[in-house]
Amino acid sequence: MKKFKNNGYIKKIFLLFLVCIFLFFLYLFFLDKKVDEHFSWKENPDATFAIFDQTEVMEKYYTKEELKEMQKVNMEGYNTFLIVPKKPETKIQIYSQFLNDQGEMEVMFYKEVIGSFLLKCNTSDLYSNVLLKVITDDKTYEYSPYYSLKDGHLMIENYILYIQQ
DSSP, rough: OOOOOOOTHHHHHHHHHHHHHHHHHIIIIITOSSSSTOSSSEEEETTTTEOOHHHHHHHSSHHHHHHHSSEEOOOSEEEEEEEEETTTTTTTEEHHHHHHHHTTTTEEEEEEEEEEEEEEEOOOOOSSSSSEEEEEEEEEEEEOBBBOOOTTTTOTTEEEEEEEE
């Protein structure tokens, strides 16, 4: 009967296995979760994007230079929002929406953005003049930023992280 010679192959295979496990957990817990080092998504881990509506709060998380360099989308209006997708590669389609002569809402494609951007919109308090379609790997979310006429708060859906402090 021939005796099997180890020659360190088993140790090398085991070490390679441990390295693979380590890299897998590193990806799972750290690399895949890192989306934006400016703030935490722990408040709403299911959010697809974050929204800011106050300049003072934006400046707590981003420098004036960073805000100045961001993409800007001017849809005309009195409100400015900072939109930050959870994943930098997330596509956001921006649509103009308005009431036609028959009082029906019409929607027209304006542009698609990838990454964070400043959005100026809302010429009316009655309805939002913009529709955002946030496209993730498995789903599309629609959102129109507007303030409640009842209490003046920004209307937020459960897939949005609202940064207000």
